Amino acid sequence: xxxxxxGLLPVSENRMITFLESDDSISLPLVSNPDSCRIxxxxxxxYQEACTQLxxxxxxxxxxxxxxxxxxxxxxxxxxxxxRWLNSLVYISGQDAVVPRLRFLSMPSGLISAEGLGCxxxxxxxxxxxxxxxxxxxxxxxxxxxxxxxxxVKFDDxxxxxxxxxxxxxxxxxxxxxx
Numbered sequence: 442x443x444x445x446x447x448g449l450l451p452v453s454e455n456r457m458i459t460f461l462e463s464d465d466s467i468s469l470p471l472v473s474n475p476d477s478c479r480i481x482x483x484x485x486x487x488y489q490e491a492c493t494q495l496x497x498x499x500x501x502x503x504x505x506x507x508x509x510x511x512x513x514x515x516x517x518x519x520x521x522x523x524x525r526w527l528n529s530l531v532y533i534s535g536q537d538a539v540v541p542r543l544r545f546l547s548m549p550s551g552l553i554s555a556e557g558l559g560c561x562x563x564x565x566x567x568x569x570x571x572x573x574x575x576x577x578x579x580x581x582x583x584x585x586x587x588x589x590x591x592x593x594v595k596f597d598d599x600x601x602x603x604x605x606x607x608x609x610x611x612x613x614x615x616x617x618x619x620x
Contacts, residue, residue: 454479458502459486482511489520500529500539509540510582513547518590522553527560532567532581541581543568547588549618558596562604569608586614593617 483506485499503509516522529539530546546564553561568584594615596602609615 455482455484456480457484457486479508480506481508482513483509484513484515486515487520488517492516492520492523492526497525497529499526503529503539504537507538507541510542511545511547512540512543515547516550518550520550522548522557524554524557524560527553527557527564530564530568531560532564532570534581538581544582544585545588546584546586549588549590553590558594559598559601562601562608565608565613566604569611569613584613586616588616588618591617 483503503512514522530543532538532541534541565584565587568581570581594605596605
């Protein structure tokens with residue numbers, strides 16, 4: 442992971458953070474002044490152990506990157522992404538908004554639980570509403586594209602399936618990684 446000696450995430454347009462398998466505790470960079478953090482694209486490489494160790498810490502970083510438009514979460518195929526991570530991406534306006542300008546979300550590997558698919562739909566729906574404004578003048582950008590694993594998304598729940606179909610019909614671009 443690349444951040445300066447003070448533990449502060451330096452200003453940069455593109456950034457990659459990699460959490461290797463390790464017995465050491467994970468320390469994350471801090472974003473001391475979110476308004477000066479101009480990260481437009483962030484790639485996070487994770488292993489299952491890191492998913493467990495990070496807890497909600499990952500979203501403390503994301504709260505501090507208001508200009509982030511592209512989020513790539515890369516894992517090993519057998520890594521299960523915690524449902525709470527997806528839930529944390531649901532857009533809620535206000536001071537603690539997580540990546541309000543997100544337009545592109547890539548999770549081409551890793552497993553999403555059946556409950557996680559419902560969370561994914563909630564994230565996308567919250568970010569596909571037009572003209573979502575917050576009182577502080579910041580806005581939620583329209584999520585345009587999602588990249589998921591190799592299999593098409595299938596729902597056992599008819600309501601979720603209908604919501605997914607409506608999102609696709611509304612212009613959401615969903616692609617799947619090649620095996």
